[in-house]
Amino acid sequence: MTNLIQTLNQVNWDFSDYSSQRFPLDVNSMSWYPATFPPPIPKFLIALLTAPQNIVFDPFGGSGTTVIEAIKQNRPFLYNDLNPFVVDEVRNIVRVLRESSLRPYLLQTLKKQDEEYLSANVVKGFCKEEIYKGKSAEVIREKYPQKMLEKMKSLGVSEELILWYHIDTLNELLQLYELASSDQDIGMLSARKYAFVSILKEVCSQRGHFTYITDNCRPANLRYYNAFSAYLSILNRLTISVDDFLRQFVVSNGEANLVRLIDQSTICCGDARKMSWVDNQSVDLILTSPPYLCAQDYIKTMRLNNLFFPNEGFDKLPGQEIGSRANRKRKNGPEVVNKFYDDMRAFCGEAERVLKKNKFFCLIIGQGKAKAIEGHDTIGELSTMIIQDFGFQKIYETSRTIGYKWNRLGGVDHEKIIIFQKK
Known part of the structure; x- marks a missing residue:
């Protein structure tokens, strides 16, 4: 454990040299989505905290950054997100990788x-x-x-x-x-x-x-x-990025079978508070960036997608999001905060259930600056809840500066990387 902490402390988690504009041919840079974390974060954490064939799970999977980095390192993945449009995009890019490995041209x-x-x-x-x-x-x-x-x-x-x-x-x-x-x-x-x-x-x-x-x-x-x-x-x-991805996969993983790896993984459109599709103690690493309270409305960002591919539940789905930005101006701040904590408590209970003993639970999380949450340290309070209510041990915490101006919605310009271990 001491060596692990020393290694974690040597990483500059800002990754200020990475942006989708500087790496336009990275598979992770193809499709736009708000508030994505830079790929080097899951890349380093997956390498440090898992072994090949360990299962990596992202319950708030978003644009699939964790999925892509897990595949690169020959780790089966579980992906979950409430947003049907971004789930569809992740399914499509993973299918493209799978089919391209079978048909190189x-x-x-x-x-x-x-x-x-x-x-x-x-x-x-x-x-x-x-x-x-x-x-x-x-x-x-x-x-x-x-x-x-x-x-x-x-x-x-x-x-x-x-x-x-x-x-x-x-x-x-x-x-x-x-x-x-x-x-x-x-x-x-x-x-x-x-x-x-x-x-x-x-x-x-x-x-x-x-x-x-x-x-x-x-x-x-x-x-x-x-x-x-x-x-x-x-x-x-x-075309260029997938070709580069496939070459990197072969160089990094030798005889590993990409098709078999993808086929044993799962992409699910679902609620992180209720993940019955994931078996008890079946996951080796949970790595995710949950919603920052009052900072984003993820489903509404897909408004244009919905006009081309209408989803019957589109108008109702935003009301199911955890900590949505729509609540940022509400005068009843305590109600907004308490609902967020209740939702996160349900999610953390599921995380504790599916994670194997002695394995790691990594959160990348920031705090918005909306009126509804003034006076609250949501990151600190969530961390305390995870320790006290679910028995996790916090082994590492650091702060990082968000270098992407389009991620700073709701005043979020810093976030925490917190690693817990299940006892």
Whole structure:
């Protein structure tokens, strides 16, 4: 244990040299999601706290950073998240890795096919204006030919999309949507859908902070962005990054079988407070970053995804999130905080149940600065609860500076890495 603590103390946990912009071909950098932690955090903790074939579990899995780093080190994984859209993205990228390991030229073939298809099927523009006024659905609808509105209805996408995208951008997106839905080959289907949802925010006319989309603040002006170009760029990045990932896996893990590793792992869309699908004392490491109280609304950030792939429960799901940002202005602060503690207590009880004895429970957690939680040390109070109520021993704690400006929502610019051990 002494050697472990010494090693942990030697790590600079800020990882200020890492950002998705500096490492654009890292698989972890492909798809956008708010408040993700840098891949070096799970990379180091998985290496230090587990052995090959140990099971790594992330109950608040988000964009799947822990999953990717577990696969890189030949560790089976369990992934859980309440957000159905991000779960779908993680399933797709893992399928792409699996299928690409079986068919090394899968993505190169797909990219060539899509480049040829899109160049031969250039979408005719409907609008001479590169920018036009948004906000008014009635005025915007006049720009749309009836056939395009009927096509949107037949595809099952929401007409609200006309308030977020320029008509010519949306026309291109609809063609990409059809392309992403046409192929029954699981590898190509997953890659196309992953690339498609990855560009929805990039080509949207709402150019403000992502919380403008979260809070349903539609753009005042609709500007044309080339969706075909954005899509092909993502496909190119995906092709290079997956090829690099597979080479690294072979070099690092020798004869390990990637397909077998993925097939013995599980991706689940579920509630971290109720994880009956995970067996008692079956997990070797829990490594997760739970919601920071009043800092994020994760499901609402997927508003654009929901307009293309409507989820019947989308409006109700945010109310099931733990510690959502929507509560940040509530005057009844004690109620907000107590509900957060109750939810986290339920989660920690599940964590204690599924973790093997003497194994580790790692939390990466920060504290927001919303009015509803003024005067509370939520990190310290949660740490005390985990020790007193569930019998864990805290073996390590350190603070790290968050270097990503887009992660500092709710005033969170520092967070703690805390490691507990189950006695």
